[in-house]
Amino acid sequence: MSSEKARTAKWLIGFLALSIAAVCTSANDAPAGGAPYQVKDGNKVDPKTLNGWKTWRALACERCHGDQQQGLVGPSLIESLKHLSKEDFHTTVMNGRPEKGMPPFSGSAMVNQNWEGLYAYLKGRSDGKIKPGHVYPMD
Template sequence: MVGPAALADATPYQVVEGNKVDAGTLSGWRTWRALACERCHGAQQEGAVGPALTSSLKALSKDEFKNVVLHGRIDKGMPNFDGSKMVVDNIDNLYAYLKGRADGAIAPGKLQEAGK
């Protein structure tokens, strides 16, 4: 059995009131926005040309997510982002943001830093 502390450690984001998040998760959201990922994955990560990340992140492990984002799935239209300093530097934060969306903890739309 996993205790509450272990579960808290496993959650890569902190969110209050649906749109107030920790600094790292906010950085992940900013990375999402800067790279215009919504062009393929939809403004609310619900999918468009690319898959719905709100569903995908329920099944993908963090390592699988990082592999897909950094190395791409060229045959399926997903480019690799291992040449993007912003993505490489924020890959854990991007995962935190998208995992929070998939978990239903983070609301779609504009985010702000919690406590500010």
């Protein structure tokens, strides 16, 4: 076999090995259906989602939306995230809904840095994939 063919064969074998490894990754660890989060065992999440949960906690969002996102004076985020797009979520969080009592969070550095993680966490809760309560980093 010529050196050109040998290099091509090695490249192809390497590519196939990586492709097979990607396909064989546990479905429990990979985002389901393009989900913005990764979750394992219901309470272990990817770093971005973990930072979203930390943002939720730091801003005490449970005061209005409930400790399990079920809604109190603010709406249930479990239900809202079933139909709210990521873009609409961003607009709502950044601009607030002052007429309904929700302040804008565009001035918060933590929210600006972690809003996508917050969306991921709440989407995972809404999808029923992330359990209520404390979440932890994935192994």
